[in-house]
Amino acid sequence: MAKQAKTAITPTREEDYPEWYQQVIKAADLAETSPVRGCMVIKPWGYAIWENIKDDLDRRFKATGHKNAYFPLFIPMSYLQKEAEHVDGFAKECAVVTHSRLEADADGKLQPAGKLEEPLIVRPTSETIIGELFSKWVKSYRDLPLLINQWANVVRWEMRTRLFLRTAEFLWQEGHTAHATQEEALFETRQMLDIYADFAENFMAMPVITGAKTAAERFPGADETYAIEAMMQDRKALQAGTSHFLGQNFSKSSGIKYLSAEGKEEFAWTTSWGVSTRLIGGLIMTHSDDDGLVLPPRIAPSHLVIIPFTPKEETRAEVLDYCHELKQTLEGQSYMGAPVKVELDDRDMRGGEKAWDWIKKGIPLRVEVGPRDIASDSLMVGRRDRAPKDKQSVGKDAFVSGIVDLLDNIQDGLLAKAKKFRKENTRDITTEAEFVEFFTPKNKNQPEIHGGFASMGFCCDPELEEKIAKQYKVTVRCIPNATLKEEVACVFTGKLGKRVIFAKSY
């Protein structure tokens, strides 16, 4: 008998968190690295998660009046130059297209030819080109607000990449809006941030803190950047979505002007906001355990897998028929406005092996059906949020009628667990000594496993912020909206400042 691993994933989170993360992705068959450096191949199970993210967010965007559109992948290099801070932020990670064809040289090797008059950059984000188009579309106050979103891929030539968390090419959504007044634009910025927060918590079961970024962490060209920040299981912070108030910076550089009701020419106020495939990285690191991926039901590509147990050849057909029927019955139930999504795993494999396969993929429920269950009109049900062998026999009818409650129960449980984890690893810090103690690694071999979120007063002096970042490898993740009005003494200077969250970040 082969030795049984205690956990399906090795190493465990405790042993080597970054390696565990990669192994979960592999075991769940979410994605893999590609022949192209820094780019990833998203496999069907991983892409299905992205599709679910996309569908749910898209509904929310449309419900708040936004329309989808598509803008070019290529941006003339000169466009990037229009906004000074924007150039600074993105120039060093742009892929540049300089030629339009290939020609074979004397040795038969292909060489770029047809040099372009003006190089094109592959969009790292689309503010500049969308600004250019907006300037044509906006003439009058009657054209505002202009509320556009695009689902697209972007490229940022990163030095170091990690599947889902940071890849050279990634999928995302970028909303771009233009408004007549500052108030409207600010409202939009915060509204979209709230949508992200609600989505993260209620769809992904990933609790987030909403807040403003300090100047150092702001989007290049933005007056104000807001973000949702989540705590991963290694207690580091993940910026999971951003919403930017761009002021009139881009409308001035792109010429987005309109005539007001009073006949005066005014610059529009713009915003932009986005979330990316990084969310999937956050999802993995929020819920998964040492047996693999754990998916909250609402985001799961499938809610449930039926695993037929057919120990005897003569009962095989009967069991499979029963399973097909059960699948149909379950699909007749509605969860979150759509049929319950059911897999029937009739692969020619041993039942136990299949069960482990689905555990690693994170499917919320496993339903095992064998002759004994059929005889007693019941099912063996395993939940992904419980131990692999913690299974219960449930009457079939009770299971079918309770499936929606059960899925909600799992969803709620995962959110509660993540919130509890965050609470346990968030500390109010009032002195510098406490701060130092909190962020000093307990284990030298795993310095990445550190304190957590430090909630504390900070004067927000940029120089001090930089010094702290260098010294302790932690940064201000955000100035939480929830405590924005609080005035707290800075832990370092004693000056009156804001309550902020310090943490190590991804």
Next chain:
RNA sequence: CGGGGCGUGGCGCAGCCUGGCUAGCGCACCUGGUUUGGGACCAGGGGGUCGCAGGUUCGAAUCCUGUCGCCCCGACCA
């Protein structure tokens, strides 16, 4: 781009220090059989330019030089 680690069948690794027969092991895969309510067992089998290039040598997975790639840490970032 700096520091560290690693490249050996699909995956995970041993072998390298101290060069020497046909390069091993576990998992996976294929065939046959026995099995079957939680990661099966027995027997047989297929599959590897030892990342790549050059060098040293009678002989290189092993030593030397270069190079490419991956992972971790740092700088940068969603």
